[in-house]
Amino acid sequence: xxxxxxxxxLNVRREAWRDLPPPTLYPVKEAKFEKYLxxxxxxxxxxxxxxxxxxxxxxxxxxxxxxxxxSFESKPRLAIPPIMSKYRDRKANKTFxxxxxxxxxxxxxxxxxxxxxEAGTGIISxxxxxxxxxxxxxxxxxxxxxxxxxxxxxxMTETVANLPYTRKTMNETLFECYGAPSVVYGIDSLxxxxxxxxxxxxxxxxxxxxxxxxxxYESKPLLSQAIRLSWGGWHAAEYLLKLIxxxxxxxxxxxxxxxxxxxxxxxxxxxxxxxxxELKGYLDxxxxxxxxxxxxxxxxxxxxxxxxxxxxxxxxxxxxxxxxRLQEQAAKMRLERLMKKEEELEYYKDLQRRLVxxxxxETKRLLDEAELKDEAALERVIRxxxxxxxxxxxxxxxxxxxxxxxxxxxxxxxPDDQLDEAGLKQKRQQRLLxxxxxxxxxxxxxxxxxxxxxxxxxxxxxxRRINDLEGWLEEKRQARLAKLAQIKERERLKADLGNxxxxxxxxxxxxxxxxxxxxxxxxxxxxxxRRGGDDDDFGADDADWGVxxxxxxxxxxxxxxxxxxxxxxxxxxxxxxxxDLLRYDKTFSYDQTLDAQRxxxxxxxxxxxxxxRPFDPASAAETHRLHLNVERIRVPEVLxxxxxxxxxxxxGIIEIAGDILTQRLPGLGLATDDFLRDIFLxxxxxxxxxxxxxxxxxxxxxxxxxAPLKIRRAQDAVLDAWKGAAGWASTDEAKRSRVTREEWxxxxxxxxxEHDLGNAFAx
Amino acid sequence: MSNPxxxxxxxxxxALLEQLDIHHTHKSFRNPAWRPNARRNKNLxxxxxxxxxxxxxxxxxxQDNSGAATPAAQDNDGLSTSxxxxxxxxxxxGTAYLQPNLAQASRSLSKLVLEKNLSAASSSxxxxxxxxxxxxxxxxxxxESAPSLAPLKHYCDVTGLPAPYLDPxxxxxxxxxxxxxxxxxxxxxxxxxxLEARGAHTVLK
Numbered sequence: 001x002x003x004x005x006x007x008x009x010l011n012v013r014r015e016a017w018r019d020l021p022p023p024t025l026y027p028v029k030e031a032k033f034e035k036y037l038x039x040x041x042x043x044x045x046x047x048x049x050x051x052x053x054x055x056x057x058x059x060x061x062x063x064x065x066x067x068x069x070x071s072f073e074s075k076p077r078l079a080i081p082p083i084m085s086k087y088r089d090r091k092a093n094k095t096f097x098x099x100x101x102x103x104x105x106x107x108x109x110x111x112x113x114x115x116x117x118e119a120g121t122g123i124i125s126x127x128x129x130x131x132x133x134x135x136x137x138x139x140x141x142x143x144x145x146x147x148x149x150x151x152x153x154x155x156m157t158e159t160v161a162n163l164p165y166t167r168k169t170m171n172e173t174l175f176e177c178y179g180a181p182s183v184v185y186g187i188d189s190l191x192x193x194x195x196x197x198x199x200x201x202x203x204x205x206x207x208x209x210x211x212x213x214x215x216x217y218e219s220k221p222l223l224s225q226a227i228r229l230s231w232g233g234w235h236a237a238e239y240l241l242k243l244i245x246x247x248x249x250x251x252x253x254x255x256x257x258x259x260x261x262x263x264x265x266x267x268x269x270x271x272x273x274x275x276x277x278e279l280k281g282y283l284d285x286x287x288x289x290x291x292x293x294x295x296x297x298x299x300x301x302x303x304x305x306x307x308x309x310x311x312x313x314x315x316x317x318x319x320x321x322x323x324x325r326l327q328e329q330a331a332k333m334r335l336e337r338l339m340k341k342e343e344e345l346e347y348y349k350d351l352q353r354r355l356v357x358x359x360x361x362e363t364k365r366l367l368d369e370a371e372l373k374d375e376a377a378l379e380r381v382i383r384x385x386x387x388x389x390x391x392x393x394x395x396x397x398x399x400x401x402x403x404x405x406x407x408x409x410x411x412x413x414x415p416d417d418q419l420d421e422a423g424l425k426q427k428r429q430q431r432l433l434x435x436x437x438x439x440x441x442x443x444x445x446x447x448x449x450x451x452x453x454x455x456x457x458x459x460x461x462x463x464r465r466i467n468d469l470e471g472w473l474e475e476k477r478q479a480r481l482a483k484l485a486q487i488k489e490r491e492r493l494k495a496d497l498g499n500x501x502x503x504x505x506x507x508x509x510x511x512x513x514x515x516x517x518x519x520x521x522x523x524x525x526x527x528x529x530r531r532g533g534d535d536d537d538f539g540a541d542d543a544d545w546g547v548x549x550x551x552x553x554x555x556x557x558x559x560x561x562x563x564x565x566x567x568x569x570x571x572x573x574x575x576x577x578x579x580d581l582l583r584y585d586k587t588f589s590y591d592q593t594l595d596a597q598r599x600x601x602x603x604x605x606x607x608x609x610x611x612x613r614p615f616d617p618a619s620a621a622e623t624h625r626l627h628l629n630v631e632r633i634r635v636p637e638v639l640x641x642x643x644x645x646x647x648x649x650x651x652g653i654i655e656i657a658g659d660i661l662t663q664r665l666p667g668l669g670l671a672t673d674d675f676l677r678d679i680f681l682x683x684x685x686x687x688x689x690x691x692x693x694x695x696x697x698x699x700x701x702x703x704x705x706x707a708p709l710k711i712r713r714a715q716d717a718v719l720d721a722w723k724g725a726a727g728w729a730s731t732d733e734a735k736r737s738r739v740t741r742e743e744w745x746x747x748x749x750x751x752x753x754e755h756d757l758g759n760a761f762a763x
Numbered sequence: 764m765s766n767p768x769x770x771x772x773x774x775x776x777x778a779l780l781e782q783l784d785i786h787h788t789h790k791s792f793r794n795p796a797w798r799p800n801a802r803r804n805k806n807l808x809x810x811x812x813x814x815x816x817x818x819x820x821x822x823x824x825x826q827d828n829s830g831a832a833t834p835a836a837q838d839n840d841g842l843s844t845s846x847x848x849x850x851x852x853x854x855x856x857g858t859a860y861l862q863p864n865l866a867q868a869s870r871s872l873s874k875l876v877l878e879k880n881l882s883a884a885s886s887s888x889x890x891x892x893x894x895x896x897x898x899x900x901x902x903x904x905x906x907e908s909a910p911s912l913a914p915l916k917h918y919c920d921v922t923g924l925p926a927p928y929l930d931p932x933x934x935x936x937x938x939x940x941x942x943x944x945x946x947x948x949x950x951x952x953x954x955x956x957x958l959e960a961r962g963a964h965t966v967l968k
Contacts, residue, residue: 162903163903279923
């Protein structure tokens with residue numbers, strides 16, 4: 001295949017996203033303040049017109065919303081979240097307190113929001129907030145005119161198997177604080193069931209704080225068979241929030257909160273009919289754009305100030321200028337260092353010459369003077385210096401100045417005694433210049449030699465390729481594999497350093513211990529220095545510092561002066577080899593290259609985080625986007641598999657329903673079929689698309705063939721609880737079940753009368 | 764705050780806040796003498812703890828151990844394989860043992876005094892009803908769902924996809940080797956957060 005063809009095939013695959021329509025973006029939604037709601041006095045007036053004892057205040061006291069209104073109306077007058085916020089405004093120098101949506105009116109207020117319910121449960125834990133919310137509700141219902149006490153009976157909902165303490169405190173509040181004439185409690189989902197004309201069936205209520213399943217037989221709830229699964233809308237929102245934070249764990253720039261997550265759950269999540277099958281293909285590239293939902297967070301596009309041509313030129317000039325200055329300085333420093341090394345080399349070489357025909361004692365004296373142990377050490381020093389000088393010169397090759405004239409060295413030939421003060425000074429300068437110049441000349445020569453050598457190498461390589469393509473290719477392949485192995489080895493080493501027991505870590509610990517000990521043995525230098533005093537001359541040899549490199553974790557981050565090649569070098573080498581192979585090796589295709597393996601269009605994690613389009617980390621718009629895909633079915637699935645997905649150690653909703661229908665009810669001698677004919681879904685968390693269908697698919701295999709399974713949803717899964725309570729409030733049963741203030745005083749703090757829509761009395 | 768527009772907006776905002784505020788509103792419907800118990804705010808754990816302590820003290824006093832409250836009545840409910848009749852929440856410590864007594868307590872003499880207006884009418888025709896009958900009364904702790912008996916499926920902790928593998932180092936489940944490479948390069952502590960989402964993190968006490 002010709003190289004151009006390869007590229008074309010490649011582009012087709014990588015450019016497929018260009019055919020996609022532009023992404024659909026959804027704005028972020030969260031709870032916010034809408035408008036001021038005036039107290040509605042007309043409701044109370046109408047209530048007073050009713051025959052005595054008929055009208056009551058109905059409060060669906062939910063953990064997501066408190067809905068309140070009049071029993072003779074068809075809709076609640078208001079629905080507010082059970083929150084309050086109380087704070088002191090510094091500017092106005094005034095204490096404000098709000099309840100419900102009003103809390104979102106001000107930023108300072110938003111920071112002080114407190115919830116009446118214990119997070120994720122239907123149990124009220126903050127009574128000050130509860131009282132405040134009830135204050136708000138009663139004001140808005142137009143009750144702020146009566147003196148000292150509420151003159152209307154109250155119908156209120158509570159959670160299934162509410163705790164006696166909670167009921168006791170609520171009674172206390174309603175009777176003592178508000179002076180209610182009578183109170184009756186009921187269960188929200190049963191009210192909803194009643195409102196939807198249910199009489200025998202299984203009520204499946206998934207609300208904000210929990211999911212309850214209650215079998216009802218001839219309008220009587222079998223509360224002893226009720227089961228609660230501690231998962232509701234609140235948990236789902238928190239779980240989604242957690243997932244989003246983990247998905248973009250490197251840091252998402254937008255501000256995430258649970259109210260936003262709640263809206264996302266409501267808007268984008270749905271129940272999968274066949275979870276495992278749908279899940280498997282969820283991140284496939286085909287159709288991913290339809291499966292994902294993108295939420296765009298607000299962002300500010302970075303404003304790029306347009307500069308004129310002239311300005312740009314000036315800036316470039318300035319940059320170049322300062323760059324040049326720096327380069328010059330660096331070159332000068334390098335040169336000075338090189339010269340010093342050359343001088344040293346000269347000294348040692350001279351020493352070597354002098355040693356040639358000396359006796360042993362004299363040799364020893366001379367060596368000691370130079371702080372050397374023996375002649376071998378001297379040779380080594382010379383060899384090292386030569387190597388270092390050579391390397392330094394080669395480094396210098398890069399930024400070499402242009403050809404220059406040999407400066408004037410005339411004074412160097414003149415003996416010192418013939419010169420005056422100024423002359424001497426000039427001579428010294430000339431000497432410096434001369435050695436400088438000579439060093440440069442030598443460097444240039446070496447550079448040319450190096451260049452020639454490289455050229456020769458390239459030529460020979462080319463020759464080899466033409467003559468023996470197979471062998472040449474094989475060599476390149478091997479070289480590439482070797483480099484890849486090297487990269488891998490380096491990564492392994494890095495990973496190993498994280499493991500305390502690995503060899504790499506142990507060597508590192510040894511080094512650290514050695515450095516910290518009082519008399520370190522220089523492991524790397526090899527030179528033993530046993531001369532007295534505290535001063536171990538650590539650092540006299542540059543190689544000594546290498547020990548720190550092996551001590552620092554991620555040992556490859558060394559500065560550019562390091563002789564080992566950096567990671568980029570390895571990758572660049574691999575890339576060069578791959579280029580050669582792509583050009584000449586028919587069996588080597590783009591898919592095998594390092595680049596291809598790292599290409600975003602192959603990455604599952606890219607699909608997961610950024611969808612089917614490329615991601616530009618520099619674009620503020622794109623970094624502020626949330627891509628929801630697997631989460632759309634993963635979050636609602638928790639209701640069906642709580643343990644496997646969210647680690648909630650409880651059975652899923654289908655298992656619970658199956659247990660109630662096939663084990664518990666027959667155990668009581670009841671016919672399962674009666675219940676099967678009416679499986680009733682209510683509560684905001686059942687509103688997911690496919691919820692009913694999935695329940696049917698899940699329950700069918702647990703039931704005998706031909707079982708008359710029928711599942712229905714509440715007309716209004718959210719409001720029917722209130723409506724049911726309002727409809728029930730003026731029935732005889734409700735009136736019988738009212739607990740009056742006198743009864744409360746007489747019979748106990750958490751006393752209730754049992755009725756068909758409420759909890760059983762248990763102490 | 765110098766330009767008049769911003770000032771006006773600020774003033775309007777303050778006016779709105781004052782309109783919304785119910786701190787200064789006089790609430791005539793409240794009993795002015797109402798002084799709530801300063802320690803009425805309790806969390807769920809405290810409430811359940813108090814309840815079980817109270818239960819224990821009730822248990823200590825001698826009781827009439829006859830009739831419906833014998834463990835045999837418990838077994839009736841124990842037919843269910845879910846085991847939901849036993850409390851699933853360990854926080855209500857000791858309730859497992861106390862359970863029969865809890866049911867019994869609700870039927871003890873002192874409680875029978877209380878009227879059960881509707882159940883009284885219906886219990887003659889039905890063998891069961893709310894608080895009466897063989898099963899113990901539903902309480903907040905004993906209606907909690909029991910652990911699942913179904914085999915557990917495994918899902919990738921990162922992507923949520925099916926996960927056939929488990930990394931022994933981080934204990935994360937993962938979908939394929941790309942995800943594995945990612946979890947091995949996670950910064951310190953992040954792996955634990957992934958585990959926490961599945962409730963499998965280590966809790967230090």
